[in-house]
Amino acid sequence: MQTTERQNTHEAELDARNENILIYVDGALLPRQEAKVSVYDSGFLLGDGVWEGLRLRAGKWVFLSDHLDRLFEAALAIDLKIGMDRTQIFEALEKTRDANGMMDNVHARLMVTRGRKIRPFQHPRLSREGPTIVIIMEHSRLEASAKNRGVRLATVPQVRGLPMSQDPKLNSHSKLNCVLAAIQAEKVGADEALMLDPLGFVNTTNSCNLFIVRKAEVWTSTGDYCMPGITRRKVIELCRANGIPMFEKNFSLVETYSAEEIFLTGTFGGQTPVSEVDGRGVGNGALPGPLTSHIQSLYQALIHRDTA
Numbered sequence: 001m002q003t004t005e006r007q008n009t010h011e012a013e014l015d016a017r018n019e020n021i022l023i024y025v026d027g028a029l030l031p032r033q034e035a036k037v038s039v040y041d042s043g044f045l046l047g048d049g050v051w052e053g054l055r056l057r058a059g060k061w062v063f064l065s066d067h068l069d070r071l072f073e074a075a076l077a078i079d080l081k082i083g084m085d086r087t088q089i090f091e092a093l094e095k096t097r098d099a100n101g102m103m104d105n106v107h108a109r110l111m112v113t114r115g116r117k118i119r120p121f122q123h124p125r126l127s128r129e130g131p132t133i134v135i136i137m138e139h140s141r142l143e144a145s146a147k148n149r150g151v152r153l154a155t156v157p158q159v160r161g162l163p164m165s166q167d168p169k170l171n172s173h174s175k176l177n178c179v180l181a182a183i184q185a186e187k188v189g190a191d192e193a194l195m196l197d198p199l200g201f202v203n204t205t206n207s208c209n210l211f212i213v214r215k216a217e218v219w220t221s222t223g224d225y226c227m228p229g230i231t232r233r234k235v236i237e238l239c240r241a242n243g244i245p246m247f248e249k250n251f252s253l254v255e256t257y258s259a260e261e262i263f264l265t266g267t268f269g270g271q272t273p274v275s276e277v278d279g280r281g282v283g284n285g286a287l288p289g290p291l292t293s294h295i296q297s298l299y300q301a302l303i304h305r306d307t308a
């Protein structure tokens, strides 16, 4: 695999305005350099928290209700009391947006941790103040040239775990498994890690969901071991609503290597084409492939309807 120019699914244009953004920390809006959390924070100490990545279009939060559903479900699952309802979370997002005068091409990372501990140990009952709620909102325009340059994947030894260990469906602060996968991929010159499930079926990447196209059919994993990506769900629904054969099923590397098209999905990049898997070029090299391009258009139209 060649190690030429690096490409990943979260390639945003550098924007000098991000040096001067205001960050929401527990209700206060603080300049970037002053926005800090305690070293006793359970998020810092243990990765004990949940988060959402959202995008803003035309002053509206894309698929907001889906993001709030996932946030509150995850918080319930880890027994974390957010202390705010959906309306209050929306108001916090809007307060941050207003303070930064943002309308378009914006990415927000909304994080909730169990809060400050009285001692630097693991037990959740040691978190006595909190939760800690932080919103980092940045100007984030997807690099037009990068979007369809194609991501190179390498299969890594780190697998998506079983739900009875750290359930891979949780968007937890702790992402060490995914971080290790990303490191492993980088070591062999790839941009993103392709992760298998415990049985060896192709599942997802370290930060995105994965789809393959074979003979005009679109396949993605059963969903058992991956993040329940909102973009993933929208792509599945769009395919079904537009007569594109779509299957959530087990498939292996054999079928992946011979796919005509492969693309990744995530809030940040929408649908990002894959150019290479384990050193094998994808399809005839067209980026994006025709079905990927069609799905990209359907998805953009859906975002416009959602934020109209």
Ligand SMILES: Cc1ncc(COP(=O)(O)O)c(C=O)c1O
Pocket: 053, 171, 178, 204, 205, 206, 207, 208, 209, 226, 227, 228, 229, 230, 231, 232, 265, 266, 267, 268
């Ligand atoms: C491991 C993983 N897969 C997929 C996704 C994409 O999810 P979404 O489409 O909701 O952004 C994310 C985003 O956080 C992720 O961390």
